[in-house]
Amino acid sequence: QKEVEQNSGPLSVPEGAIASLNCTYSDRGSQSFFWYRQYSGKSPELIMFIYSNGDKEDGRFTAQLNKASQYVSLLIRDSQPSDSATYLCAALSGGYQKVTFGTGTKLQVIP
Amino acid sequence: GAVVSQHPSRVICKSGTSVKIECRSLDFQATTMFWYRQFPKQSLMLMATSNEGSKATYEQGVEKDKFLINHASLTLSTLTVTSAHPEDSSFYICSAAGLAYTGELFFGEGSRLTVL
Numbered sequence: 513q514k515e516v517e518q519n520s521g522p523l524s525v526p527e528g529a530i531a532s533l534n535c536t537y538s539d540r541g542s543q544s545f546f547w548y549r550q551y552s553g554k555s556p557e558l559i560m561f562i563y564s565n566g567d568k569e570d571g572r573f574t575a576q577l578n579k580a581s582q583y584v585s586l587l588i589r590d591s592q593p594s595d596s597a598t599y600l601c602a603a604l605s606g607g608y609q610k611v612t613f614g615t616g617t618k619l620q621v622i623p
Numbered sequence: 624g625a626v627v628s629q630h631p632s633r634v635i636c637k638s639g640t641s642v643k644i645e646c647r648s649l650d651f652q653a654t655t656m657f658w659y660r661q662f663p664k665q666s667l668m669l670m671a672t673s674n675e676g677s678k679a680t681y682e683q684g685v686e687k688d689k690f691l692i693n694h695a696s697l698t699l700s701t702l703t704v705t706s707a708h709p710e711d712s713s714f715y716i717c718s719a720a721g722l723a724y725t726g727e728l729f730f731g732e733g734s735r736l737t738v739l
Contacts, residue, residue, distance in 0.1 A: 544726045555733040604726035615666040
């Protein structure tokens with residue numbers, strides 16, 4: 513069973529701080545990794561994707577990938593209350609082109 | 624990103640009835656559509672993958688005769704929950720992908736089904 517694992521949280525950070533969300537995956541054949549944000553009662557929306565080792569930055573968001581450790585993270589700088597949501601990590605498997613989701617980490621940004 | 628529309632957003636039905644959910648890609652041709660289900664406080668679970676003009680591929684444990692998927696055109700896929708039961712109550716979400724699919728999923732708004 514190919515899995516993507518996340519701490520369910522909640523992760524609470526004060527407004528303006530850096531939120532760090534982590535994810536591990538079991539399938540070494542996974543090619544690409546995605547972070548989605550899901551507000552309560554809504555469908556997920558794509559924030560970032562990453563497929564190369566290292567960091568990828570997009571505005572306040574930075575995705576980090578370490579394939580050797582099978583680890584993906586998402587940093588949110590200058591966290592805002594509007595960032596409060598559940599963040600889903602997902603991995604695209606190499607063989608079946610199937611995306612597997614983690615259970616998500618709930619982030620709470622405290623004003 | 625791509626625009627995917629899903630309808631209805633909410634539906635309440637009686638046990639034993641059938642419910643149809645539509646998923647449309649509005650600004651691109653969706654060669655593949657994915658149907659997910661999400662129970663409260665759980666992650667998205669892929670139910671099936673459908674390719675335009677062919678039969679859907681169901682994930683293990685998903686009953687193909689209960690969850691009928693039709694993908695007759697490049698812009699529309701439907702999921703019909705047949706003989707719905709309370710345990711089918713869930714959040715159903717579709718996603719569409721074009722020929723350039725590289726794993727990024729753009730989701731519809733989701734449909735919350737409540738079976739009484």
